[in-house]
Every structure is written in C-alpha cells, then in structure tokens.
Amino acid sequence: MRRPLVLVGFSYLLTLAAAVYLGAENSYLLFWCCLALFAATAAMKKTRIVSVFPAAFFTAAVAFALFAGYSRAVVEPPRSLDGADATVEGAVCELPYSQNGRWYYVVSLDSVSVSGAPQRFKIRLSSQNELNVEPYSRIRCGVHFFRPQGGEGYSSESYYESRGIRMFAYLYEYEPVTVSPPESKPPYYYALLLRRGMISSVDSMLPAEESGLIRGMLLGDKTALPAETTENFRTAGVSHLLSVSGLHMATVAQLLLLLFGVLRIRKKKSAPIAGAGIFCFMAVTGFVPSVVRSGIMCLLCLAAPLASRRADPLNSLGTAALLLCLPNPYAAADVGLLLSFSATLGLILFAGPIQRRLNARLDRFRPFRPIVRGVNGILGTSFAAIAATLPVMLLSFKSVSLIAPLSNLLMLVPASLMIAVSAVGAVIGLFAPQSFLLLPFALVSGILAKYLLACAHFLAGIPCASVSAAYGYLTLWLAGSVLLFAFALYRGRKLAVTAGFLSAVLLLTGIASDKAVSQGRTRIAVLDVGTGLSVAVSKNGHTEVFGCGGYNSNAVTGYLRGRNIGALDGLCLLTQNRDEAVNSAELHRQFSIDDFSAPAGSRYDGFALETAAGCKSVSWQENPLSDRMWRNVEIQEAGCGASRAVRIRVQNLYLLLLPVGAEVSLLPQSWCSPDFLITDMPPAETSGLRPTCTVLSMDLQDLCKLSPQGGKHTLWTGGFGTIVLESKEDRTLTVGREP
Missing domain, CATH: 2.40.50 (OB fold (Dihydrolipoamide Acetyltransferase, E2P))
Structure with a gap:
C-alpha cells in the first residue's frame, strides 16, 4: 500500500460523515457490519494480499465505534437538560x-x-x-x-x-x-484579543457592508454579514469564499513567504516562522475544523523541505483528516470542513488534468497565452472543486448552483487579492489605528469588496442560477452523471465529452419532466422564517406570497430562488409590523412583484412605500372583507384589528392564515373551523378556533415556552424546515417538510 495515510484518513472522515447523517444507533449496528466485513476480507487470500479492503473496513469499524461511544458518553448526557x-x-x-x-x-x-x-x-x-x-x-x-x-x-x-x-x-x-x-x-485569551482588534481595525477602515464581507472572508466572522449577502454567495456557488479554508490559508502563507523573501531570509529559517504565523492565524479564526484542516496541510508542506522530503498533498490531506477527527468525531459534521476537504481533493486529482486539456485546445495564439492559461487555470480549479463538492452541497444546502463556474471565474482572483490587501491593512490598523498608512489598503479592499458584493448580487439574480435539491430529478441526475463519467473513465477519456453532453441532456430532461408533472398542483409552503408568518402559494409556475414575517427575508428569498421563481404575482403583507415592511422591501429588490397589498396603516411606512413603488398594482386594504380568485384558488381577506387574516380555499381544503395581532373575535364565524390553521400566535390566543390541524410558524426558543397541546394535531417550523402542503387535481393532499 503506497499511501496508507490516504486510505485510512479518507475512510475515517467519510465514515464519520455517514455516521453523523445516520445517527449513533445506526452507527453501532454498522460497526458490527464493518467488523464482519473486515474479518471476511482478512480471511480471503486475494483481498488480504491487496490489504486495501481489510484496512478500509477496519478503519470504518473503528470510526463507527468511536462515534457511537463518543455520542453516548459525551454528547447525550447534556441533552438530558432539554427544557430544564x-x-x-x-x-x-x-x-x-x-x-x-x-x-x-x-x-x-x-x-x-x-x-x-x-x-x-x-x-x-x-x-x-x-x-x-x-x-x-x-x-x-x-x-x-x-x-x-x-x-x-x-x-x-x-x-x-x-x-x-x-x-x-x-x-x-x-x-x-x-x-x-x-x-x-490561557493563550487562547490573547488570540481572542487579537481577533477583536483585527475586527475593530477592519470596521474602522470601511463602511459596514464592505467591512462585514471582509470580516467574513478574512476572519470567518459572519455575524456582521447580511443574510441577503450570504444567500447571494450561496446561490452564485461561491459560498466557499465565506468559509476560511485553503484559499485563505494559502493567501496568508504566500504573504508571509513573500515578506521573508523581501527580508532575504532563507527558506529553512523562514519555514518555522511562517508555520508560527499560520498557527496564529488558525487561533485568530477560532480553530474551526476547515481552518485546522488547511492549516495542518500548510504546516506539513512547510515542514517537508526541512526534512529534505517532497510534500505529498494526498498524504497531507489524509493526515489532516485523522488529526482533526480523532479527538472529536463530530468534526465531520462541520460543513465547512467537508466542503474544504472535498474541494481540496478535487483540486489535487482533477484541476491539473482539466487545465492541461483546456490549454491543449485553446492555447493557440502566443500573444494571448498568459491570459488564456490564467483563465484556464481558474476554470480548471472551478470545475474540479464544483464536481468534488456537489454531493456535500446537495446534502447540506439542498441546492445546486448552475452558474458556479462563471461565478468563480469572475470572483476568485478579486477575492484572493481582497483577502491579502485587507489582511495587511488589518495588521497595520492594530499598531497605527486611523493612520494615513491605512488609506491605500482601505481604498483597494473597499473597491474589491464592492465588486464582489455587486457581482454576487447580479449573478444570484439570474434565472435558474440555483436549483433546489427538493426536486427529485436532481438525485437521479447526480447518480446518472456519476455512472456516465465512471464508464467514460473506464472505456477511455475520449468518451468524457460524450458523458458531459449526456449529463446535460439528463438534467434538462429532468427539469422538463418535473414541470410537466407539477402542472395543476397547488403548493402551499409555510416558510421557516423564525417567529413570524410567511406563506408561499404556487400553481403552474406562478406564486403569491402572504406575509413577510421573521427576522429577515432570507428564508423567503432562498425558497423562491430554490424553486427557480424570478417574479411574484402578488405580495400581501398581513401586519403593520416594521420588520415585515423591511423584509418586503428586501424581497422587492430581488424579485419583480405585480400586485402588492398591505393593511391601510402601512401606507405611512417608508419601506412599505418602497415596495409599492415598483409594483403594477397597489392596494391599501381598508375593507373589512375582500374576496378574489387566483388561478382557481379562492383567496379571502378580513381585517382583524391591526392585522389581516387570509382564508385560502384549494378545492375543498380551507387554510386560515392568522398573523400575530389579529383579533380572533373579529373573524367571520364561517372561518372558525378551518382544515389548517397557520399562525405565529400562541395556542392560548387562538382558543376560539377549531382547526383540524395547526401549523405554528415560530422559532424553537418560542416553541419551548409553549405548554404541550395534548390531543391536537400540531406541526411547527421551529428551525427544522419548511412545512409543505401539496394539493393535486385528484383531490389528494400530501403534507411534508423540506429542510
């Protein structure tokens, strides 16, 4: 076995990722299965000689056992305090x-x-x-x-x-x-002080929007990053830029080595100092798993010349996986680590061959050779990373960005430059705050930050920029593409282009068939917005949104983009709450809206007026009761104090949307026995209603404060995902949850 650390490290990490997904109980059962397979392969002469299979099964058995034991001994005891x-x-x-x-x-x-x-x-x-x-x-x-x-x-x-x-x-x-x-x-106390100082330095250099992006990309501090920006980066397929990992660590390492080169310090002397600098950067960013992974690889690469050895990226990656996951098996649950690990693996295995193939086909004009090769390098890196991270993206974010190659081409180099320039500026700001020395670094990093923000916003707004994994055909497309490319590699690389063409045809066929099957269905989604009410009703490619409650518009925006919805037939605000008006304005900046309606009192809110300004039709609801038809769906609205309730009839199914602040006593008597009550109000405030089923749109913290509702059918969002009701033409109803 040429690279035992590669086999053991990769097998260990992948097994732990599966264990996180399956849970501790299933991991215990799989431990015995892997142990039996290890014994079987070790007993067979052919597999014993090769040694790959026994080693892989033994590693998997150890990983499942450690995960199950760690869960029961360390993780589960504190959970007994739930509700205490x-x-x-x-x-x-x-x-x-x-x-x-x-x-x-x-x-x-x-x-x-x-x-x-x-x-x-x-x-x-x-x-x-x-x-x-x-x-x-x-x-x-x-x-x-x-x-x-x-x-x-x-x-x-x-x-x-x-x-x-x-x-x-x-x-x-x-x-x-x-x-x-x-x-x-402890030493980490001083690392936190340094982190706080660098955050303050970045904030003093730039306005809030730009400094928030730099804090996220340089230090992994996404607390000042607007939810809209995070969603834009994710939709555009460049969310990896917001997770401090290999790109960021490589940039820091290159900066240090460049500094030592200017100071004429020899490599053997500069390597330990650069290693200390990388360790400090790991501490400042909080020792998150993705940072530790890339830091270990950088340290191993720096240490290799000291031992007169050539660094092996695959062995370094396997070693990093082991060192990370042995003390804490749950490190495999960190999405940043999984994305960082899979992207690095893709770069090691595929980036070089893809770039060479592109150079062979496109590098034909000598004057443009540097530019062409630079573009090919970015494309090779992007395609390799995207292909390797696709399974993680599907499992974690339930979506696939179709414009990720273009996004990386436009944003990867500017992001690297911004990280380098802002890092130097932040360090200078520690020693000379508000100094004129910061001006060039603030100017360059600010321009680059504005470019990245504008680029992400534009790319995320392209129709079909991201496809939701809620579509079942995506799983089939992914499995089919893997089989096609595996067959192409087995039969010869010449079939790779054919496999790519067939993969694209398979994806387009899935999109077309899904649209055909969904015709005539009415889909009601109670969005997981926290404590607040936002319901999206869709039919035959058209959508209306009722309510923009919650902490921000991120959940609504993510759902609409995931369903490839670029425009709304209507947006109806249910309350005069300022947050709902703010969210509606954020939503309108990203989606065109035909009809806008809101309670009469909202006409004096600047954000509600901003939303109304760009709509074709505006209605400030003053009537106590209104009734209209929308694509064979009956929609009735009733004034209930400061808020408005909405009753939706789909075939013979009645849904009542009741926002906070609505007075139940003012509802029409015929509305008091709906099939589904969808509300963000505590059950004690809706006791006068007799719904068949209640859907509570609240965050988990507010749900925990409620008393148990015995004998009632109750569903809730609570941070666990969107509740989806789908009515078909044959009058059948399905109820489910989407993450």
Missing part, C-alpha cells in the same frame, strides 16, 4: 456577537445546579441585553436549556457539536447575573 431551568456558572470562551436583536455568548460551564446533570460542557447563551463581559470573564446566572437548532448542514445539533457546543440556553433576564473578571488567561 438551572443556575449555571462558567467562563465566556469566545467573543460575543449580536444577531436579530439578541446577544449570544459561548460559555464553558463548570457548574450546573441540577442534581445528576453533567457539569462541564459548552453552551450558547442568548440574552436580550448585552452583558458587560470580556473573554474568559466568569458569569453566574439563571438559564433555560434547550437543544440546538439552526446552524448549517444536514444536522443542526451535530453542526454545533463540531464546534463543541452541546446545548443552547436563554438567560432569565429577571434573575440577577453576576459577572466577574477572568480567573485565568
């Missing part, structure tokens, strides 16, 4: 941040006032008001525990576990909170 109230004490071990009007703190607990409960673990604590804390300040307070929700990837709890966070908790504001200075200052 307690007084806790611990140290704030990360920088606090603010989001959606709340403050968040990562606290390493060492005391929990619940008998028999684990005492030492990390939580994410949220509070309405900012606490006067610094890194490693001691805090004592009363909290309510609940299980993690939200996050990134296919398992929210596992994602936060990859960061070491076992539980969420919110602060009881009415109880006293005691904050005391740090009892100790």
Whole structure:
C-alpha cells in the first residue's frame, strides 16, 4: 500500500460523515457490519494480499465505534437538560456577537445546579441585553436549556457539536447575573484579543457592508454579514469564499513567504516562522475544523523541505483528516470542513488534468497565452472543486448552483487579492489605528469588496442560477452523471465529452419532466422564517406570497430562488409590523412583484412605500372583507384589528392564515373551523378556533415556552424546515417538510 495515510484518513472522515447523517444507533449496528466485513476480507487470500479492503473496513469499524461511544458518553448526557431551568456558572470562551436583536455568548460551564446533570460542557447563551463581559470573564446566572437548532448542514445539533457546543440556553433576564473578571488567561485569551482588534481595525477602515464581507472572508466572522449577502454567495456557488479554508490559508502563507523573501531570509529559517504565523492565524479564526484542516496541510508542506522530503498533498490531506477527527468525531459534521476537504481533493486529482486539456485546445495564439492559461487555470480549479463538492452541497444546502463556474471565474482572483490587501491593512490598523498608512489598503479592499458584493448580487439574480435539491430529478441526475463519467473513465477519456453532453441532456430532461408533472398542483409552503408568518402559494409556475414575517427575508428569498421563481404575482403583507415592511422591501429588490397589498396603516411606512413603488398594482386594504380568485384558488381577506387574516380555499381544503395581532373575535364565524390553521400566535390566543390541524410558524426558543397541546394535531417550523402542503387535481393532499 503506497499511501496508507490516504486510505485510512479518507475512510475515517467519510465514515464519520455517514455516521453523523445516520445517527449513533445506526452507527453501532454498522460497526458490527464493518467488523464482519473486515474479518471476511482478512480471511480471503486475494483481498488480504491487496490489504486495501481489510484496512478500509477496519478503519470504518473503528470510526463507527468511536462515534457511537463518543455520542453516548459525551454528547447525550447534556441533552438530558432539554427544557430544564438551572443556575449555571462558567467562563465566556469566545467573543460575543449580536444577531436579530439578541446577544449570544459561548460559555464553558463548570457548574450546573441540577442534581445528576453533567457539569462541564459548552453552551450558547442568548440574552436580550448585552452583558458587560470580556473573554474568559466568569458569569453566574439563571438559564433555560434547550437543544440546538439552526446552524448549517444536514444536522443542526451535530453542526454545533463540531464546534463543541452541546446545548443552547436563554438567560432569565429577571434573575440577577453576576459577572466577574477572568480567573485565568490561557493563550487562547490573547488570540481572542487579537481577533477583536483585527475586527475593530477592519470596521474602522470601511463602511459596514464592505467591512462585514471582509470580516467574513478574512476572519470567518459572519455575524456582521447580511443574510441577503450570504444567500447571494450561496446561490452564485461561491459560498466557499465565506468559509476560511485553503484559499485563505494559502493567501496568508504566500504573504508571509513573500515578506521573508523581501527580508532575504532563507527558506529553512523562514519555514518555522511562517508555520508560527499560520498557527496564529488558525487561533485568530477560532480553530474551526476547515481552518485546522488547511492549516495542518500548510504546516506539513512547510515542514517537508526541512526534512529534505517532497510534500505529498494526498498524504497531507489524509493526515489532516485523522488529526482533526480523532479527538472529536463530530468534526465531520462541520460543513465547512467537508466542503474544504472535498474541494481540496478535487483540486489535487482533477484541476491539473482539466487545465492541461483546456490549454491543449485553446492555447493557440502566443500573444494571448498568459491570459488564456490564467483563465484556464481558474476554470480548471472551478470545475474540479464544483464536481468534488456537489454531493456535500446537495446534502447540506439542498441546492445546486448552475452558474458556479462563471461565478468563480469572475470572483476568485478579486477575492484572493481582497483577502491579502485587507489582511495587511488589518495588521497595520492594530499598531497605527486611523493612520494615513491605512488609506491605500482601505481604498483597494473597499473597491474589491464592492465588486464582489455587486457581482454576487447580479449573478444570484439570474434565472435558474440555483436549483433546489427538493426536486427529485436532481438525485437521479447526480447518480446518472456519476455512472456516465465512471464508464467514460473506464472505456477511455475520449468518451468524457460524450458523458458531459449526456449529463446535460439528463438534467434538462429532468427539469422538463418535473414541470410537466407539477402542472395543476397547488403548493402551499409555510416558510421557516423564525417567529413570524410567511406563506408561499404556487400553481403552474406562478406564486403569491402572504406575509413577510421573521427576522429577515432570507428564508423567503432562498425558497423562491430554490424553486427557480424570478417574479411574484402578488405580495400581501398581513401586519403593520416594521420588520415585515423591511423584509418586503428586501424581497422587492430581488424579485419583480405585480400586485402588492398591505393593511391601510402601512401606507405611512417608508419601506412599505418602497415596495409599492415598483409594483403594477397597489392596494391599501381598508375593507373589512375582500374576496378574489387566483388561478382557481379562492383567496379571502378580513381585517382583524391591526392585522389581516387570509382564508385560502384549494378545492375543498380551507387554510386560515392568522398573523400575530389579529383579533380572533373579529373573524367571520364561517372561518372558525378551518382544515389548517397557520399562525405565529400562541395556542392560548387562538382558543376560539377549531382547526383540524395547526401549523405554528415560530422559532424553537418560542416553541419551548409553549405548554404541550395534548390531543391536537400540531406541526411547527421551529428551525427544522419548511412545512409543505401539496394539493393535486385528484383531490389528494400530501403534507411534508423540506429542510
């Protein structure tokens, strides 16, 4: 076996990724299956001689066993506190941040006032008001525990576990909170101070929008990044730029080596210093798994010349996977790590061959050779990374960007330049804040940031820029494409072009067949917007949105783009809430809207007026009751105090949309027994209604405050995904959930 670390490292990481997806119970069963396969392959002479299969099955068995054991011994005990109230004490071990009007703190607990409960673990604590804390300040307070929700990837709890966070908790504001200075200052304390200083330096250089992007790309701090920007980058297929990983680490390493070259320091002397600089950068970015992976690879590459050895990228990648996942098996749940790992693997295996093939076909004019080869290099890198990360994107983000090659071509080089320039500027700002020395770095990085933001916004707005994985044909297309390219590689590379053509035909056929099958169906999606109400009703390629509640328009925008919806037939605001008006304006900036309606009191809101200004038809609803037909769907609206309720009839199915602030007593009597009640109001406020099923559109924190509703059919969003009701022409109804 030429590269044992490659086989063991790759097998270990892939097995842990599968274990995260399948869960601890299934992992325990699969441990015995892999152990049996190891014994069988070790007993057979042919497979024993090759040794690949026994080694792979043994590694998989070890990975499944460690994951199952770690889950039961370390992860599951703190989850017994779900729903419990307690007084806790611990140290704030990360920088606090603010989001959606709340403050968040990562606290390493060492005391929990619940008998028999684990005492030492990390939580994410949220509070309405900012606490006067610094890194490693001691805090004592009363909290309510609940299980993690939200996050990134296919398992929210596992994602936060990859960061070491076992539980969420919110602060009881009415109880006293005691904050005391740090009892100790470990080395990471100074890394946090450096991170805070660099964030402050970037903020002082540029306006909020540009500094938020630079903070996200340079330091991995996405707390100041608008949700719209994150969604634009994801739709355009360049979300990897917002995860600090190989590109960022390579840029930092090149900057350090360039500096040492200018100072005429020899390679053998500069390598250890550059390694120390890379380790500091890993600490400043928080030692997240994707950063640690790329950092380990950089350190191994720097160390190879010192030992008079040539660095092997595949061995370095396998070693990094082992070092990351051995202490914490849940590191494989970090989407940034999986994207970083798969993209790096794709670059190592495919980027070079793709670039050489493009050079052979396109590099024919000597004067343009540098430009052509540069473009081919970017295209080769993009295609290799996209192909390798496609399975992770489908599982994690449930979408595929069809314009990712173009996005990378336009944005990859400017992003690298911006990271390098802003890094130098941020370091200078630490020692000379508000100095004229910062001016050129602020100017260049600001221009590049504006370009990247504008580029992502434009590309994300292209029709069919991203396709949702909710479409079943995408899975078939992916499986078919893998088989086609595998066959092409087996029979000879000349068939690769044919395989690519057939793959494109397969995708187009899937899109066309899905549109044909969905004709006549009415789809009602209760979007997972947090605590708020937003419902999208679609039929035959047309969509209306009722309500723009929630913390931002990100969930609505993501859903519409994932369904390839570029325009809305109508947008109806249900409340006079300022946040709903703001969200409607954000939505209108990205989608054209034909008809806009809102409660009469919203006509004085500037954001509601901004939305109305670009619509073909505007209605400020003053009538107590209105009725209209939309594509054979009956839509009735009724004024209920400051808010408006909507009743939708699809065939013989009645749905009642009841936003917060609506007065149930003002509803028409015939509306009080709907088939589905969709609301963001607590059940106690809708007790006068008699729905067959209730859908609660709330975040998990608000859901946890509700008392159990015994004997009632209740569904909820709660950060777990969108609730979808689909009515077919044969009067059958399907109810499901989409992540």
